[in-house]
Amino acid sequence: MPEITFLVNGKSTVVEVSGDTPLLWVLRDTLNLTGTKYGCGIAQCGACTVHIDGQVQRSCVYPVSAVAGKNVTTIEGLSENRTHPLQEAWIAEQVPQCGYCQSGQIMTAAGFLKSNQHPTPDDVDKAMSNNICRCGTAQRIRAAILRAAAAMNGAPGQGQSKATGGEL
Amino acid sequence: MTTTSKPQVSRRTLLKSAVTAGAALVVGFEVPQIAKADPAKAAVNPFRAWVRIDRAGQVTLISARSEMGQGISSALPMILAEELGVDWKDVRVEQALTDPTLYGDQGTGGSGSVAGSWTPLRQAGAAARVMLIGAAAERWKVSPADCTVRNGYVHHQSDKIAYGDLVESASKRPIPDLATVPLKSPRDFQIVGKPMPRKDIPLKTDGSAQFGIDVRLPGMLYAVVERCPVFGGKVKSFDATKAKALPGVRDVFEIPAVPEGVHSWGGVAVVANTTWTAMQARKQLRIDWDYGPHATESSESLRRQFRRIVDSPCKVVFNTGDADAAISGSPAEKKVEADYELPFQAHATMEPMNCTVHVKPDGAEVWAPAQGPDWVNGVVAQATGLTPDKVKVHTTYMGGGFGRRYQADFAVEAAQIGKKMTGTPVQLVWSREDDMTHDFYRPASYHRVSGAIDSQGNILAWKHRSTSTSIADWWDRKSPPESSELGCTLQMPYIAKNYKLEYLPAQSGVPRAWWRSVEASSIGFVMESYMDELAHAAGADPYEFRIAKLGDGRKIGNPLNPKDTALEADRMKGVLKLAASKAGWGSPLAAGQGRGIACHFSFNSYAANVAEVTVSQGAVKVNRIVSAVDIGIAVNPEGVRAQVESAIVYGLTAALKSQITIQDGRAVESNFNKFPTLAMNETPRLEVYIVPSEVAPTGIGEPGLPPVAPAVMNAIFAATGKRIRRLPVIPSDLV
Numbered sequence: 001m002p003e004i005t006f007l008v009n010g011k012s013t014v015v016e017v018s019g020d021t022p023l024l025w026v027l028r029d030t031l032n033l034t035g036t037k038y039g040c041g042i043a044q045c046g047a048c049t050v051h052i053d054g055q056v057q058r059s060c061v062y063p064v065s066a067v068a069g070k071n072v073t074t075i076e077g078l079s080e081n082r083t084h085p086l087q088e089a090w091i092a093e094q095v096p097q098c099g100y101c102q103s104g105q106i107m108t109a110a111g112f113l114k115s116n117q118h119p120t121p122d123d124v125d126k127a128m129s130n131n132i133c134r135c136g137t138a139q140r141i142r143a144a145i146l147r148a149a150a151a152m153n154g155a156p157g158q159g160q161s162k163a164t165g166g167e168l
Numbered sequence: 169m170t171t172t173s174k175p176q177v178s179r180r181t182l183l184k185s186a187v188t189a190g191a192a193l194v195v196g197f198e199v200p201q202i203a204k205a206d207p208a209k210a211a212v213n214p215f216r217a218w219v220r221i222d223r224a225g226q227v228t229l230i231s232a233r234s235e236m237g238q239g240i241s242s243a244l245p246m247i248l249a250e251e252l253g254v255d256w257k258d259v260r261v262e263q264a265l266t267d268p269t270l271y272g273d274q275g276t277g278g279s280g281s282v283a284g285s286w287t288p289l290r291q292a293g294a295a296a297r298v299m300l301i302g303a304a305a306e307r308w309k310v311s312p313a314d315c316t317v318r319n320g321y322v323h324h325q326s327d328k329i330a331y332g333d334l335v336e337s338a339s340k341r342p343i344p345d346l347a348t349v350p351l352k353s354p355r356d357f358q359i360v361g362k363p364m365p366r367k368d369i370p371l372k373t374d375g376s377a378q379f380g381i382d383v384r385l386p387g388m389l390y391a392v393v394e395r396c397p398v399f400g401g402k403v404k405s406f407d408a409t410k411a412k413a414l415p416g417v418r419d420v421f422e423i424p425a426v427p428e429g430v431h432s433w434g435g436v437a438v439v440a441n442t443t444w445t446a447m448q449a450r451k452q453l454r455i456d457w458d459y460g461p462h463a464t465e466s467s468e469s470l471r472r473q474f475r476r477i478v479d480s481p482c483k484v485v486f487n488t489g490d491a492d493a494a495i496s497g498s499p500a501e502k503k504v505e506a507d508y509e510l511p512f513q514a515h516a517t518m519e520p521m522n523c524t525v526h527v528k529p530d531g532a533e534v535w536a537p538a539q540g541p542d543w544v545n546g547v548v549a550q551a552t553g554l555t556p557d558k559v560k561v562h563t564t565y566m567g568g569g570f571g572r573r574y575q576a577d578f579a580v581e582a583a584q585i586g587k588k589m590t591g592t593p594v595q596l597v598w599s600r601e602d603d604m605t606h607d608f609y610r611p612a613s614y615h616r617v618s619g620a621i622d623s624q625g626n627i628l629a630w631k632h633r634s635t636s637t638s639i640a641d642w643w644d645r646k647s648p649p650e651s652s653e654l655g656c657t658l659q660m661p662y663i664a665k666n667y668k669l670e671y672l673p674a675q676s677g678v679p680r681a682w683w684r685s686v687e688a689s690s691i692g693f694v695m696e697s698y699m700d701e702l703a704h705a706a707g708a709d710p711y712e713f714r715i716a717k718l719g720d721g722r723k724i725g726n727p728l729n730p731k732d733t734a735l736e737a738d739r740m741k742g743v744l745k746l747a748a749s750k751a752g753w754g755s756p757l758a759a760g761q762g763r764g765i766a767c768h769f770s771f772n773s774y775a776a777n778v779a780e781v782t783v784s785q786g787a788v789k790v791n792r793i794v795s796a797v798d799i800g801i802a803v804n805p806e807g808v809r810a811q812v813e814s815a816i817v818y819g820l821t822a823a824l825k826s827q828i829t830i831q832d833g834r835a836v837e838s839n840f841n842k843f844p845t846l847a848m849n850e851t852p853r854l855e856v857y858i859v860p861s862e863v864a865p866t867g868i869g870e871p872g873l874p875p876v877a878p879a880v881m882n883a884i885f886a887a888t889g890k891r892i893r894r895l896p897v898i899p900s901d902l903v
Binding site for chain 2: 032033042047098131141161
C-alpha cells in the first residue's frame with residue numbers, strides 16, 4: 001500500500017490505503033472523521049461534500065491518490081465551535097431535521113458563498129439543487145444561506161431566529 | 169458520586185450504586201421496592217427514570233423515543249421541563265438506553281410519541297416538582313402550597329433554593345400519586361406551545377451528531393451483505409476465493425434468511441477492515457442464486473392483476489344503504505367513475521440501513537439507528553442465542569426513518585455477522601443500492617371509485633373498490649388483508665347517503681410495510697381526488713363542496729374498530745377554512761395556473777392543503793402550498809411547522825417524481841439517479857398554520873402528507889382540465 005500525504009483540516013495526515021479508495025472512506029473509516037456522510041456513492045446526493053484546495057468536491061467519487069499534497073477541509077474543520085456564519089444561520093433557521101445531509105449542504109453552501117457574496121434566492125437554488133434532503137429542508141436551507149450571506153456582508157439585523165421561545 | 173458526568177454509564181449500574189451507597193442524588197430514580205412489590209405498576213410508573221438532577225443543579229431529561237429528524241428528542245423533554253419548572257436553556261437531553269422495564273414501549277412511529285407520552289411525562293415532571301417543593305417547604309417550615317417554582321428554583325416569598333440544593337432531601341420524599349399529582353394549566357405554560365430551539369440541531373451543523381453509521385469502536389470491522397436481487401431468492405452456492413484474496417478482507421460467510429417476523433433475506437456477508445474494502449470484495453463474489461417463486465413479477469403484471477381484481481365484485485368490507493342501486497338508477501351525467509393508481513415507493517432515508525454489534529460470549533452491545541429499539545433487542549437476542557437482558561441497545565441518531573427503521577432486518581443481519589465474529593465489534597453497512605432494492609415499500613394499489621350526485625348536489629352514492637399489495641397480508645396472516653389498507657375510508661368524513669367499501673388483496677412477492685403516513689398516503693389521494701371530481705360534476709366550488717358535505721357537529725367513528733378516535737368533522741372544516749383563507753382561495757390566478765384543495769384525517773390529526781401550480785409544456789411546477797393543521801396543543805410549534813414542511817416535500821417527491829417499479833422480480837430503481845427527489849429549485853413556497861387548541865396533542869410526523877398529492881392534482885385539473893389519476897405524474901399526462 002502506498003503512503004499518501006495530505007492536509008486534513010490543517011493537519012498533515014499520512015494514510016496507507018489503496019490509492020483508488022474514495023476520499024470519503026478514508027475520512028470516515030481510516031481517520032474517523034465521520035461528519036462527512038455516505039449517501040449514494042455515485043455523486044448524486046451531495047452528503048459527502050468536502051473542500052479540496054478550496055473547491056467543492058464529492059468525496060465519494062474522489063480517489064484518495066488525487067488528494068496527495070492537497071488541502072482537504074471537512075465539516076469538522078469548517079470553523080471552531082460552530083462559528084461559521086452558515087452554522088449560526090443553520091441554527092437560527094432551525095434547518096436540520098434528521099441532519100444526515102446537512103454536513104454536505106453546509107460544505108456546498110460554504111463553497112458557493114466564497115464564489116458569490118451577494119446571492120439572490122435563484123442563485124442559491126441553482127447552487128444547492130444537486131444536494132438531496134429527504135426531510136425537505138430546502139426552504140430553510142435557502143433562508144439560512146441568505147441569512148449567512150447577509151451576516152458575512154455585515155448587514156445589521158438578520159431578523160428573528162425561528163426558535164424564538166428560548167436560547168440554547 | 170455524581171451521575172451526570174458519565175452519560176453513557178449503564179442505567180442498571182447507576183441504579184445499583186445509588187441504592188447501595190445510600191446516596192440519593194437523583195430525583196425520580198427507580199425505587200426498587202415498588203418494582204418488587206408491584207411489577208405491573210412499576211412498568212408504567214414514568215417517574216423512575218425521566219428526570220435527573222445533580223447537586224450542581226444540572227437537569228438531565230431523558231428521551232426514550234427515537235430521534236429520526238422529527239424533533240422528538242426535544243418535544244418530549246419540553247413536556248417534562250414544563251411541569252418540572254426549569255429553563256429550557258439549562259436542560260440537557262439524553263437518549264435513553266433500551267429498557268422496557270424502565271421505559272415501556274420505546275417504538276417510535278405512527279406519529280404517536282407525543283400523543284402517547286403527553287400525560288405520563290407531565291405527571292413525571294409534576295411529581296418531581298412536588299417532591300422538590302416538599303423538600304424546600306420542609307426546610308423553610310412553610311406550607312408547600314405557598315411555594316412556587318421557576319427556572320430551577322423553589323420560591324417562597326423572597327427566599328429561593330436551587331433544585332441542586334434540594335435533590336438529596338427531595339429524593340427521599342414519597343413519590344406522589346401520579347393520578348392526582350397537580351398538573352399545570354395549559355394557560356400557564358412557559359415552554360410547551362413556544363417555538364423552542366431543538367437541542368440536537370447544533371450537533372447537526374458541525375458533524376458531531378453521531379448517527380448509526382458513525383459509530384466507531386476500537387478494533388471494529390465493517391461488513392456488507394450481497395442479497396439476492398430477486399425478492400424471495402436465496403443462495404444456492406458461492407465462491408469467495410477472489411473476495412478473500414483482497415487485502416483487508418477478514419471473513420466471508422453465508423448468513424441465513426429470517427423469514428418469520430423479521431423478513432431479512434440472508435445472503436453472503438463480507439467482513440473487512442474498511443467499508444470500501446468490504447464493498448470491493450463483495451464485487452468479487454461469485455454466487456449462484458435460486459431466484460425463487462417471484463422471478464417473473466413486474467409492475468405491468470401486477471397492474472394487470474389489479475385491473476382483473478377490480479373488474480369483479482370484491483369482498484364487501486363496509487356497506488350502508490345500497491350504493492349499487494343508487495348508481496345504476498342515476499342518469500349518466502350524474503355518475504362519476506374513476507380509477508386511481510399508486511406505485512411502490514421506497515423510503516430512501518439519507519442514511520442507508522446499518523447497525524453495529526459487539527457480541528461477546530456473555531452478552532452483546534448494539535448501536536442501532538432504529539425506530540423499534542425494543543424489537544431490535546429481541547431479535548438480536550434471538551439471533552445470538554443470548555437472553556434479552558444480556559443485550560444492550562443504544563439508539564443512535566438516525567438519518568431519516570419514515571417507517572423504514574421500524575424494521576429489524578438490518579439488526580438481525582448485524583447480529584448474525586457479529587455472532588460469527590464474536591469478540592470483535594462489526595458495523596454492517598448497506599449500500600444505497602441495497603437500501604433501495606431491499607426496502608419494505610409503500611404498497612402499490614389500485615382503486616375504482618364510482619358514485620353519483622343528485623340534482624341538489626348531494627352525494628347520493630360512493631363506492632370504493634380497491635386492491636393492493638397488502639401490508640397485513642405480508643406481515644401478519646392472522647389479520648385480514650384489508651386491515652392495513654383502508655384507512656380513512658372507514659371514517660368517511662363526507663355525508664354520502666349510500667356508501668360501500670370493497671377490497672381484495674393482490675398477490676405479490678414484493679416486500680412492503682409502513683411508509684410515511686402508511687395507507688393514508690394512498691387513501692388520501694384517492695378520496696380527495698374523487699371528492700374533487702364530484703364537486704366539479706356538481707358544478708360546485710371544491711372548497712365550498714367539502715365544507716357543505718362535512719355537515720355540522722358530526723363525529724364519525726370507525727365501524728370496524730369502535731375504539732378508534734372519532735373524526736370530528738368540525739375540526740376538518742377548521743383546517744379547510746384556515747388553509748383556504750391564508751391561501752386566498754377564490755382570488756384570481758394567472759393563465760396556466762391553478763389552485764387545488766384537499767384535506768385528510770390521519771393519526772387523529774387534521775390537515776388541509778391548498779396548492780398553487782403552473783402547468784406549461786408538459787411540466788408542472790408547484791409554486792406554493794399553504795397548509796393548516798389541527799393537532800391539539802402544538803408542543804413545539806416550530807417543530808410542528810418543520811414536520812409539515814417535511815411531509816409536504818416528501819409527498820411532492822412521491823406525487824411528482826419517484827417510484828419503484830418491478831421487473832423480473834426485482835426493484836428497477838437502485839439509486840438517486842433513478843429515484844429523483846424534489847430539488848430546492850422545485851420546492852414551492854411552504855406556509856404552515858396551526859389551529860390554536862387546548863386539547864391534548866396528537867402527532868404530526870405523518871398527517872401533513874396525505875393531502876399533498878390530491879391538492880396538487882386538483883390544482884393541475886383547475887389549471888388544465890386534465891385529471892391525474894395515476895401517480896407519479898408523467899409529462900404525457902399533462903399535454
